[in-house]
Amino acid sequence: MKMGAGVEWMVHACITLACAPAGAPVQAGALAEFHGLPKAYLAKQLQSLVRAGILRSTPGVQGGFSLARTAGEISLMDIVVAVEGPADLFQCTGIRDNGVGAQLGMTSGRLPCIVQIEMSKAEMAMRKALAARTIAHLIESLDSGAPKVLGVTREWLQAL
Amino acid sequence: MKMGAGVEWMVHACITLACAPAGAPVQAGALAEFHGLPKAYLAKQLQSLVRAGILRSTPGVQGGFSLARTAGEISLMDIVVAVEGPADLFQCTGIRDNGVGAQLGMTSGRLPCIVQIEMSKAEMAMRKALAARTIAHLIESLDSGAPKVLGVTREWLQAL
Numbered sequence: 001m002k003m004g005a006g007v008e009w010m011v012h013a014c015i016t017l018a019c020a021p022a023g024a025p026v027q028a029g030a031l032a033e034f035h036g037l038p039k040a041y042l043a044k045q046l047q048s049l050v051r052a053g054i055l056r057s058t059p060g061v062q063g064g065f066s067l068a069r070t071a072g073e074i075s076l077m078d079i080v081v082a083v084e085g086p087a088d089l090f091q092c093t094g095i096r097d098n099g100v101g102a103q104l105g106m107t108s109g110r111l112p113c114i115v116q117i118e119m120s121k122a123e124m125a126m127r128k129a130l131a132a133r134t135i136a137h138l139i140e141s142l143d144s145g146a147p148k149v150l151g152v153t154r155e156w157l158q159a160l
Numbered sequence: 161m162k163m164g165a166g167v168e169w170m171v172h173a174c175i176t177l178a179c180a181p182a183g184a185p186v187q188a189g190a191l192a193e194f195h196g197l198p199k200a201y202l203a204k205q206l207q208s209l210v211r212a213g214i215l216r217s218t219p220g221v222q223g224g225f226s227l228a229r230t231a232g233e234i235s236l237m238d239i240v241v242a243v244e245g246p247a248d249l250f251q252c253t254g255i256r257d258n259g260v261g262a263q264l265g266m267t268s269g270r271l272p273c274i275v276q277i278e279m280s281k282a283e284m285a286m287r288k289a290l291a292a293r294t295i296a297h298l299i300e301s302l303d304s305g306a307p308k309v310l311g312v313t314r315e316w317l318q319a320l
Contacts, residue, residue: 001163001244003279005253011275012255036259076278084161089249093165095172096309099196104312114301115171118236118293119163126286133278141274149256152264 006045006083009037011076013046014054014135015142018071019153025056025064030160034153045083052082072136077127090119166205166243169197171236173206174214174295175302178231179313185216185224190320194313205243212242232296237287250279 013031020026028046032039046065049055056068067074092115097107142149173191180186188206192199206225209215216228227234252275257267302309 001161001240001249002247003161003250005251007250007279008253008255008275015275032259034259034261035255036262037255076282080161087162089161090163090167091165093168095168095195095197099192099194100316101194101312102196104316106309106312111306114298114306115168115175117301118298119167119290122236122286122289122293125289126282129282129285130279133282138274138278141277146271146274149266152261152266156260156264 001089003080004084006041006048007080009035009042010045010049010079010083011135011138013042013065014049014067014071014074014079015138016153016157017055017065017067018135018139019150020066020157021154023066024157025058025062025066026157026160027064031065034156049079049082052078054078054082067135070136071139072134074135075131076133077130080130088120089123090116092116092119161249163240164244166201166208167240169195169202170205170209170239170243171295171298173202173225174209174227174231174234174239175298176313176317177215177225177227178295178299179310180226180317181314183226184317185218185222185226186317186320187224191225194316209239209242212238214238214242227295230296231299232294234295235291236293237290240290248280249283250276252276252279 012035016031016034017026028043029039032042046055047057050057050065053068054074055065057063057065092113094113096102096113139150172195176191176194177186188203189199191206192202206215207217210217210225213228214234215225217223217225252273254273256262256273299310
């Protein structure tokens with residue numbers, strides 16, 4: 001049970017793009033260099049965020065990736081879903097419908113399984129927490145707790 | 161990002177074992193037949209729960225698996241950790257310490273990354289919800305919402 005590193009990469013990429021002056025596009029190669037990541041795989045993840053409507057891709061020599069909406073409208077949940085897909089962590093395979101138990105009448109028809117219900121409730125608590133935190137919140141936290149991160153990012157972007 | 165089917169199997173197995181008369185041990189083969197699951201892989205998962213102190217394994221012809229503690233002392237979180245391991249869903253790979261960004265001074269030393277902090281907070285919400293629900297809660301819910309499940313299970317266990 002593990003979240004792919006793509007989530008970490010894309011949250012950092014969104015923070016970086018939110019610092020771009022006037023939302024100017026940044027090339028995948030530059031983002032890869034800045035974060036020390038493999039360009040091809042990073043570009044693939046960036047495209048996932050374009051498909052999810054989080055990033056915009058601008059073609060051309062001056063092109064690149066930029067935020068498709070404001071940092072306050074991009075939640076951690078949006079990024080997790082864009083990278084990992086919308087599927088629930090817990091997948092009920094319906095074992096109560098199998099085996100001797102099912103033959104003896106264990107299945108409760110269309111009623112959802114109690115295990116599924118409880119696992120979904122717990123997962124929903126995580127999803128709600130992720131949906132409540134946006135890139136804007138993370139930038140606010142960096143601004144007060146680690147302003148150097150934003151300073152370095154903005155200077156680097158201006159020098160591109 | 162997916163939880164293995166072993167979690168589902170083990171929650172159902174714990175519910176079943178909680179219904180055993182006087183906590184009598186049930187053989188892995190019987191549990192596999194009851195839930196329509198492959199015996200070898202089920203036995204492997206049951207052993208994970210033994211190692212975690214959730215189940216007790218009794219050797220011998222009359223042996224098998226039983227709960228090592230009361231149903232009220234076995235949370236869904238205990239089962240998830242026993243099957244999936246204790247690692248966090250989100251693993252920070254520390255990308256702020258790599259690349260041009262790090263060379264320019266992005267790293268904030270020993271301070272944890274804001275992305276790690278926010279992802280952990282959200283995951284903690286799920287873990288808390290899972291820790292708050294025990295096998296006893298699930299049996300209570302079945303008792304009021306789907307009593308047939310418990311009736312069938314108890315009758316089958318008594319006939320073993």
